[in-house]
Amino acid sequence: MNLNELYTELILEHSQSGHNRKHLDHANCSERGHNPSCGDDITLELICDEEGTIKDASFTGSGCAISQASTSIMIDLIKGKSKEEAEKLADIFISMIKKEITDDEELEVLEDAIVFKNISNMPPRVKCAVLSWHTLKEALKNKEKS
Amino acid sequence: MNLNELYTELILEHSQSGHNRKHLDHANCSERGHNPSCGDDITLELICDEEGTIKDASFTGSGCAISQASTSIMIDLIKGKSKEEAEKLADIFISMIKKEITDDEELEVLEDAIVFKNISNMPPRVKCAVLSWHTLKEALKNKEKS
Amino acid sequence: MKGFNVEEIRKDFPTLMQKVNGKPLVYLDNAATTHKPISVLNAMQDYYEKFNANPNRGAHFLGVSATELYENARERVRQFINAKSAREIIFTRNATESLNLIAYSYGMKFIDEGDEIVVLISEHHSNIVPWQKIAHMKKAILKYIYLNHEYRLDMEEVQTKITDRTKIVSLAQMSNVLGTIFPVKEIAEYAHSKGAIAIVDGAQSVPHMKVDVQDLNTDFLVFSGHKMLGPMGIGVLYGKKELLEKMPPFLMGGDMIEYVEEQTTTFAELPRKFEAGTPNVEGAVGLKAAIDYIEEIGFENINEQEMELTAYALERLREMPHVKIYGPIDLKDRGGVITFSLEGCHPHDVSTIVDTCGVALRAGHHCAQPLMKYLKAPATSRISFYFYNTKEEVDIFIDSLKRVRKWLGYES
Amino acid sequence: MKGFNVEEIRKDFPTLMQKVNGKPLVYLDNAATTHKPISVLNAMQDYYEKFNANPNRGAHFLGVSATELYENARERVRQFINAKSAREIIFTRNATESLNLIAYSYGMKFIDEGDEIVVLISEHHSNIVPWQKIAHMKKAILKYIYLNHEYRLDMEEVQTKITDRTKIVSLAQMSNVLGTIFPVKEIAEYAHSKGAIAIVDGAQSVPHMKVDVQDLNTDFLVFSGHKMLGPMGIGVLYGKKELLEKMPPFLMGGDMIEYVEEQTTTFAELPRKFEAGTPNVEGAVGLKAAIDYIEEIGFENINEQEMELTAYALERLREMPHVKIYGPIDLKDRGGVITFSLEGCHPHDVSTIVDTCGVALRAGHHCAQPLMKYLKAPATSRISFYFYNTKEEVDIFIDSLKRVRKWLGYES
Ligand SMILES: Cc1ncc(COP(=O)(O)O)c(C=O)c1O
């Protein structure tokens, strides 16, 4: 993987633009995710309605370009989806990173997030890319319980 | 150093004959010496008279041929000597082993004990050869104090 | 023995090709440490020349490679002992440190006043002294299981010593003095039935036989790399995840933390929680290469070769007058370690004399003083085989041993 | 610089001759670990091929040789740091283990409720977390000395923090983040005047400058072999004999005992009392070869080369907009470690981008989270030199760093 594939325009746009980086006043679900070894630390906030649809989502925190972009791209993707759909997408994303799913057609549902497909060739950055997706899964799991 | 030099007739005689290996009923000085790592363990007993002459000496305990012979040869040497002389001999013996004294004339006073001169070429056996001499020094030192 | 050719194998071991005192080296001290095949030395050299870095930390190429090599080695160890998860494999310095880790961490947390810790009388000091300390600090009781006259365990004795108050049963799978292989699976099961945990010291077994932690159902297993063709300075602690997770960390420092504040710290997940400071990647890489070598030879071949040598050596030793053997005579459940004494000859004299014939054996208490005292044997000699030893070496050893009493002035 | 030719020297280091991502490797992560000269690799290989054995134990040829090599290495370390006696040199696994040994042994015995342990805010986790544990267990107080705005110590702050209740003052001679060299001699003296002992963490200083324990009059000194050209898995604890003698043993097992009975044990004399289990002879042999290499280069040359590189790198970094340096700018009492941040760029992105240019640097908290928090710098990048680095490498690094902000989408 070379730098052109890693720091694509899409990734830079998302890591620098702040459109999903904010505090949601009426969030009814929030989850912190962090990588102690590299210092990435995000808090994901969700507003889910009664039917279980993710009406809004945002994040705060700090981290590298990869973790920030991955978070922002994920938020764009899951907004308006049901909790089940969101969870499914997170699973597909994680499987893509683990190279368990490689078929582009199957990955199509990830939309822009497919840009991280080759990050597994850069082992130290894998954690950065998957952080928000794991955090999303935790958030939905905890929401379930409460 | 080859085995001929190590297991000389003199050494074998001393290690096998029991002439100094006994318990002294009227010992007024006794000292234990041991090498935990190889298991040599001897107790030296002395009878010193008022003038400080070593009237009799013996040892008990167990150990390898070298430690046993060295002990027995030492006892033969120090019997009848004054405490000061005995201590001096122990120092000369130890210096010989450390190769600090190499001149045969200087070593002559050690009599038979000179047979251990080359033991320093066999590092694992050095401890066996010097055990009794260190024990003697300890014994005399403690006798002094009491 | 499929594809097993000891002469070919010996060519992989430069140390074995040496002369000592003008004679070919006959190395029979494998229970102390083993020699290293070229493949292990090359793996370490290669690591230093191409990948050397501090793992877990750097995002740079070398750091990534070192992390990968280190974690691959962990996975290789997992496979080798069939642990469920690589997170259950902690790299330590040696078996001794592994046992200390369990004692300081598990022992200090879970042992209370009046609890019992049970070991065998034949244990290595490394599996005794740490427990003495815990017993002393916690006012617990350290109990010994004694052996029968065949140097083996009676289950009755086991059942007398392991009671409802027993919290820890710790024993070597194979004795480094007697060569006895103990039924650790049965003992672990009995310990569990009494609510105790079982610790297996595999220092002498893991190099010589397939050890499957799930089959044994042991709670912990410890062993050292240097006794199984690997380098010095690397050892392993296997522990069941549930136990390791509830244990406090032992050594503290870099790499084993999550967040450090001025006054408090949260700890990393397994296995890093127990690996403080810069890890010994070289050691892990060497251990992996050693496991590769061992598995290529195959435990079946290893066992066959070692048992043939052991049978032969026992036979020849028993023919000799003045020789007393400490350990089982029958080959069932015993390994290639033979401890003996030669009447009237101190083991250090034995060592010195056979050494001049190139034969390296071990003299002394073999780090098992309580056993020596129990056997009333102040010091003994020991030979111990690995698969690279030969029958000719046994002959050379026996010939050299035959000369000992003459050298020491006996008639015969 | 007398006889110092960096290009010639680099030929001794196979790792440095490599290409990474198609570019020559520019290794600037020497504070994490250093590369090994061929002489060190050869010394270890030679040891395994000719002398490998368990030291202290065997009376056979290999055992004697291994013991000799191991003890020669100890004596070499003694000379190197000018200890009074080789018995004051304990071989450990790394600096982290050495610090834990002091904490568990000295700390557990001599620290009582209300006592104070004082460290610098810039300490490595290895010199913080063990003390947190002791403080917690003993209800003692862990206090931090803060730094001034030049990243240095004010003696007033030192004198405020070290009080009559202070029992231990422990600090790194050189910070692995800031590069600051602290006046450990003065601090040890002040600690002594208050009845406290002084521990010097030499992990970053011993590889780069002459450290004389008698001159510093420190009670303990710790360091790691792998940061000074030696192998991984070997470290050193120096302690004053009077202190080591009154400390209880730490790890228990083979080699550190005198007599083991079923219920009690007497311990060996120094240094073996603190070295449980089979020692890492390979590591000791490698460390000795590393010291030989370092002394052949000479600390004067090492210092001159490192300071030239540091001055040049600081100058070039300061020319760059968006760069902030954490650490003293003037060269007095500072070493070749430079920590910095690049505005708007996360250090992991920095690492990844410069890595594609072959440059290996370190990103993160550098095992000093309390310092990072104190400096309000969540994560930074770090370069660190050893004498084998060159000015050309600094240029390559600066060029690669200049590309980072563009890659991350900034205009300049
Ligand atoms: C100042 C300092 N102390 C201690 C350590 C710990 O060294 P090691 O990981 O080799 O134990 C390091 C290095 O990481 C260090 O820089």
Ligand SMILES: Cc1ncc(COP(=O)(O)O)c(C=O)c1O
């Ligand atoms: C049965 C047994 N346990 C433990 C040990 C200790 O191993 P190490 O010295 O490698 O820690 C040994 C070897 O000396 C051993 O034989």
